[in-house]
Amino acid sequence: MPVRILVTNDDGPFSPGLRLLYRAVKPLADEVLVIVPETPKSASGLGLTLHKPLRVNEIIIDDMRVLIINGTPSDVVYATLSLYGGSLDLVASGVNLGDNTSVQVALASGTIGAALQAALAGVPAVAFSYAGTDPADMEREDVVDMVVSFSRKVSGWVLRNGMPPGVDVISVNFPREPTKEAEVVPLAMRRFTNLLVKREDPRGVPYYWLYGQPVDPEPGTDVYALLVEGKITITPLSLRGLTAPLEELRGLIDELKEDRE
Amino acid sequence: MPVRILVTNDDGPFSPGLRLLYRAVKPLADEVLVIVPETPKSASGLGLTLHKPLRVNEIIIDDMRVLIINGTPSDVVYATLSLYGGSLDLVASGVNLGDNTSVQVALASGTIGAALQAALAGVPAVAFSYAGTDPADMEREDVVDMVVSFSRKVSGWVLRNGMPPGVDVISVNFPREPTKEAEVVPLAMRRFTNLLVKREDPRGVPYYWLYGQPVDPEPGTDVYALLVEGKITITPLSLRGLTAPLEELRGLIDELKEDRE
Numbered sequence: 001m002p003v004r005i006l007v008t009n010d011d012g013p014f015s016p017g018l019r020l021l022y023r024a025v026k027p028l029a030d031e032v033l034v035i036v037p038e039t040p041k042s043a044s045g046l047g048l049t050l051h052k053p054l055r056v057n058e059i060i061i062d063d064m065r066v067l068i069i070n071g072t073p074s075d076v077v078y079a080t081l082s083l084y085g086g087s088l089d090l091v092a093s094g095v096n097l098g099d100n101t102s103v104q105v106a107l108a109s110g111t112i113g114a115a116l117q118a119a120l121a122g123v124p125a126v127a128f129s130y131a132g133t134d135p136a137d138m139e140r141e142d143v144v145d146m147v148v149s150f151s152r153k154v155s156g157w158v159l160r161n162g163m164p165p166g167v168d169v170i171s172v173n174f175p176r177e178p179t180k181e182a183e184v185v186p187l188a189m190r191r192f193t194n195l196l197v198k199r200e201d202p203r204g205v206p207y208y209w210l211y212g213q214p215v216d217p218e219p220g221t222d223v224y225a226l227l228v229e230g231k232i233t234i235t236p237l238s239l240r241g242l243t244a245p246l247e248e249l250r251g252l253i254d255e256l257k258e259d260r261e
Numbered sequence: 262m263p264v265r266i267l268v269t270n271d272d273g274p275f276s277p278g279l280r281l282l283y284r285a286v287k288p289l290a291d292e293v294l295v296i297v298p299e300t301p302k303s304a305s306g307l308g309l310t311l312h313k314p315l316r317v318n319e320i321i322i323d324d325m326r327v328l329i330i331n332g333t334p335s336d337v338v339y340a341t342l343s344l345y346g347g348s349l350d351l352v353a354s355g356v357n358l359g360d361n362t363s364v365q366v367a368l369a370s371g372t373i374g375a376a377l378q379a380a381l382a383g384v385p386a387v388a389f390s391y392a393g394t395d396p397a398d399m400e401r402e403d404v405v406d407m408v409v410s411f412s413r414k415v416s417g418w419v420l421r422n423g424m425p426p427g428v429d430v431i432s433v434n435f436p437r438e439p440t441k442e443a444e445v446v447p448l449a450m451r452r453f454t455n456l457l458v459k460r461e462d463p464r465g466v467p468y469y470w471l472y473g474q475p476v477d478p479e480p481g482t483d484v485y486a487l488l489v490e491g492k493i494t495i496t497p498l499s500l501r502g503l504t505a506p507l508e509e510l511r512g513l514i515d516e517l518k519e520d521r522e
Contacts, residue, residue, distance in 0.1 A: 045306030045335075046368040053460070053468035074306075074369070078471055082457040103500045104381045107307040107368070108335070120365045120451060153520065157513050164509035180521055184514055186504040190381060196343040199314070207314035210332075210339055236510050239364045241502030243447040248425035249497050252418050253445055259414065260441055 002030035003159065005090045006080050006118075010041045010073045010110025013059060013066045016138040017095030017147075021128060022064050024151035025092050028159055033084075035067040035076050037110075042098075044072040044110040046117060054079065073114035081121045091118035092155055094128030095147055097135055099173045101222040101233065102191035112171055112237075119168035119239060124158050126151075130174045131226055137176065146178040150232060169237040173222065175230045182232040188221035263291035264420065266351045267341050267379075271302045271334045271371025274320060274327045277399040278356030278408075282389060283325050285412035286353050289420055294345075296328040296337050298371075303359075305333040305371040307378060315340065334375035342382045352379035353416055355389030356408055358396055360434045362483040362494065363452035373432055373498070380429035380500060385419050387412075391435045392487055398437065407439040411493060428497040434483065436491045443493040449482035 005025050009018050013036050026032055038057070049071040056079075057068050069076050077091060096111040106112045115125035128151050130138060137143055154172055163170075192212025200206055217224040222233045266286050270279050274297050287293050299318070310332040317340075318329050330337050338352060357372040367373045376386035389412050391399060398404055415433055424431075453473025461467050478485040483494045 040312075043309040043311050045308045045374065047306045047308045048304040048369050048471060050304050050471055051301075053470055055466075055468055075471060078455050079457050079469060082455040103503055106503065107374075107377060108309050113306065113368075116368060121455060153517060154513065157516055161512060164512065167505045167509045170510070170513075182514070182517055184507045184510045186501075186507060189500065194339050194343040194382060196340050205316075207316055208340060209314050210309060210311055210336060234510060234513070236505035236507065237503055238505035239450065240447075241505060242364055242367065242498055244428045244497035244499035244502060246445045246447065246497065248428045249431070249445045249495060251422060251425065252415065252431075252495070253443070255418055256414060256443055 003028065003089050004031045004033065004084065004087060005029040005092060006033045006035060006088055007092050008073055008076045008114050009036050009094055009096065010044060010114065011097055012037055012040045013061060013068050015097060016135050017097055017130060019062065019064065020138065020144060020147045021092055021095050021151055024148045025155050028152065028156050033080065034064055035069065035080055037073055037076060038068040038070045041072050041110045043108045044113060045108045046074045046113040047072045048078060049075050073110040074117040077114045077117040081123065088123050090155060090159055091115060091123055091125040093125065095151065096129035097138065098129065098133060099131035099226055100127065100129040100171060101173055101226055102188040104190045104192065106171065106187055112169065115169040116239065124163045125169045126154055126158060127169060127171045132176045142178040147174055166238055167236040168239045171235045171237055173226050173233045175226055175232065177230055179230055179232060182234055183225050184234045185222045185225045187235055188218055188223040190215050191223055264289065264350050265292045265294065265345065265348060266290040266353060267349055268293055268295045268353050269334055269337045269375050270297050270355055270357065271305060271375065272358055273298055273301045274322060274329050276358060277396050278358055278391060280325065281399065281405060281408045282353055282356050282412055285409045286416050289413065289417050294341065295325055296330065296341055298334055298337060299329040299331045302333050302371045304369045305374060306369045307335045307374040308333045309339060310336050334371040335378040338375045338378040342384065349384050351416060351420055352376060352384055352386040354386065356412065357390035358399065359390065359394060360392035360487055361388065361390040361432060362434055362487055363449040365451045365453065367432065367448055373430065376430040377500065385424045386430045387415055387419060388430060388432045393437045403439040408435055427499055429500045430498040432496045432498055434487050434494045436487055436493065438491055440491055440493060443495055444486050445495045446483045446486045448496055449479055449484040451476050452484055
């Protein structure tokens with residue numbers, strides 16, 4: 001059976017991270033599909049486009065054939081899965097410019113959203129993110145080396161072994177400065193505080209920007225390992241884990257029953 | 262301390278479900294803020310609007326003062342939390358027209374997204390959804406009775422008891438036909454298959470619709486209890502549960518270490 005990998009992202013076709021991930025996985029597969037949102041779709045989470053139709057176009061970037069879709073990363077995965085059915089062996093999402101650590105960021109991230117969307121269909125999925133803010137950093141030779149070789153190792157391991165039991169997505173974050181140190185760590189709860197910045201337009205009408213300040217990272221979390229310790233972080237994600245233990249709602253159910261009696 | 266509740270949704274200000282939820286929680290609070298996306302934002306997940314500014318406007322619907330924001334449900338919660346800080350006692354999201362069952366739908370749902378966004382800030386949050394497809398159903402007297410009385414009970418219980426340990430959001434789904442039977446059930450994995458429908462525009466250029474067919478519901482899941490058994494379903498959600506057990510990646514870490522030696 002030929003090995004087929006989908007490479008997608010949430011930064012669109014011109015992200016340097018897309019080329020890095022393509023380079024990383026190309027030797028692992030017989031066919032690498034590169035399909036991405038037409039425009040950057042950061043913070044789109046698992047959003048799907050159900051109310052308007054999608055268009056697909058093709059562009060060539062260097063040696064890479066890229067299909068672009070006017071939708072979200074989840075749209076891309078959804079559409080690709082319906083075209084290729086069970087014959088995708090891996091979805092590799094990224095490499096995102098900016099880290100995707102913490103539950104707060106993971107659930108809003110289009111990069112991780114694409115991977116979760118693949119996992120829902122039972123396709124192994126890995127999300128990759130880089131904790132820099134300047135696209136030029138992702139072209140530094142030492143950064144390229146770290147990202148390409150590590151992404152290839154993780155993707156190759158998943159292709160050979162499948163996802164471990166109870167793991168639906170593996171999320172990898174690279175620190176800004178290259179390292180070989182990697183650690184498996186849980187998601188922190190939060191990465192940013194919630195801020196709202198008020199401005200006035202030239203007509204005097206107010207508008208608002210959502211904004212956040214980094215929170216103090218808690219040791220033992222992905223945010224701490226990545227940003228304070230400068231390690232590569234690897235975090236397994238679980239879809240079933242989204243349901244909390246049912247017995248915790250016994251008190252509520254008892255009260256509802258009493259009301260009915 | 263006065264009790265303050267935020268009511269929001271992903272169907273926008275004119276959804277009949279919004280009025281039902283307002284009616285349900287009004288007697289429980291000293292102040293009920295109603296703040297919603299300007300236009301329907303179904304399937305926006307936890308998407309945030311970071312790249313453009315937000316506008317806020319006020320409208321009055323019956324006796325309800327509604328602030329509308331040109332963003333997603335998560336934007337609404339994010340903005341409200343930053344304005345009111347820790348002084349929100351409950352976020353009630355919904356009542357969504359259409360059920361929000363399964364991991365697949367929960368993670369894409371703006372209704373549940375708003376509740377998860379609140380939970381990230383430590384604010385108790387409950388999401389409500391109704392398994393009908395016709396807005397007129399939500400004005401049927403027996404449906405109104407079920408939704409208002411049950412939503413009030415659940416919201417009141419959370420206000421009195423707080424969220425149980427390990428539970429971040431409670432998601433409630435009402436069946437199309439009124440009942441008093443309620444059950445605590447886990448999320449199914451999927452609700453729909455992934456389909457893509459191809460059409461051609463008048464110029465002969467193809468476009469695509471994302472679409473899905475319901476999957477056969479699995480007994481013991483929220484989808485089954487709601488759609489087959491016709492029960493009200495209550496599902497506790499956990500943010501920490503999103504991290505899978507770390508030891509499952511031991512094989513990967515061992516291999517990465519060998520590579521370095």
